[in-house]
Amino acid sequence: MTQHHFLFLSPSGSTRVAAWAAAEELGRLGAQCRITDLSPVLRREAPLPNPLPGECLWVGSPVYCDHALPQVMNCIAELSPSDGRSAVPFVTWGGICSGTALLEMGAALERQGYAIMGAAKIMAEHASLWCYPNPLGRGRPNQSDLEQMRLLARAVRQRLVDREAGKLAGRITSTTLDYQTERNKNKAAAASLEAAKRRASPLLADGARCSGCGLCVDICPVGARRMASPPSPDETCILCKACARCCPQEAITVDTSGFLERLRTMAAECGEEQETRVFL
Known part of the structure; x- marks a missing residue:
């Protein structure tokens, strides 16, 4: 078999x-x-x-x-x-x-x-x-x-x-x-993770809040974060935001203002079931 x-x-x-x-x-x-x-x-x-x-x-x-x-x-x-x-x-x-x-x-x-x-x-x-x-x-x-x-x-x-x-x-x-x-398909041809990363703010830790626990480094699924003071992502970051979700000090902030509304609009424009x- x-x-x-x-x-x-x-x-x-x-x-x-x-x-x-x-x-x-x-x-x-x-x-x-x-x-x-x-x-x-x-x-x-x-x-x-x-x-x-x-x-x-x-x-x-x-x-x-x-x-x-x-x-x-x-x-x-x-x-x-x-x-x-x-x-x-x-x-x-x-x-x-x-x-x-x-x-x-x-x-x-x-x-x-x-x-x-x-x-x-x-x-x-x-x-x-x-x-x-x-x-x-x-x-x-x-x-x-x-x-x-x-x-x-x-x-x-x-x-x-x-x-x-x-x-x-x-x-x-x-x-x-x-x-x-x-x-x-035309929209997909014009889209890329690299382009999204150029538009997005980097997922940097606030040094005043970061305790240096290293959890964000350990949890990164692609090994993109490096233990520094404070930890920061390298060019392999995929913007999954696992680091922000896991940080016990909430030292990695993500601007989500209006984000859900924009994504709902994008979904409606796509029209995919x-x-x-x-x-x-």
Whole structure:
């Protein structure tokens, strides 16, 4: 039976939850799974595991600025060319627009020789709205969303079983993931995390408040913060704001004035249905 490898980056935890829902369903069906959270890899605490022969690779990323995180795309690009392995890209998105993240991940995996067995975009609570009582995607992914991941897991497993039995197995191509309107694709083409970082204020700690505990350094999912006086981010920061959420001294402040209203306007302009969707 085909083994499965889940590889993901999950700054706020939603992508991890989605990955575990699929992995647990595969485990229930008798498949072996291994889990790689990219955060320890990016913090240089662990090596990136090599894909195993015949392994089905599940790659997960949150959507940032209409795209998958650069760190996830870099990991795909660094994969050894596939010898016929299969892959399942999946993204979590916070209710504004899922952009072209899935399309780009699928195309990148195909360039490495992977066959796409399925894909998913999972609705999640917007990570930048943690300080609001009613954020976009509040309470998501919920059980209905996670059941969609279980459905995907069952379908992918059956396709792989059929392929091993010499039967004609279903699959999709990256063009299946080209679901956005032309307007949204043009918007995504003009958007980037780097552009957002140029517009945003850096997540600097207030030296008068910072106690030097180092929690923000330890919790950064990409290892972007350095222990200084006070701690500060480097160029790999992804603006996830995990440091601001965790700081016990509230030394890292984020200007959220009017933020929710702007994001709701952006979501309305995008027009994407705020639901989880599986592609098979």
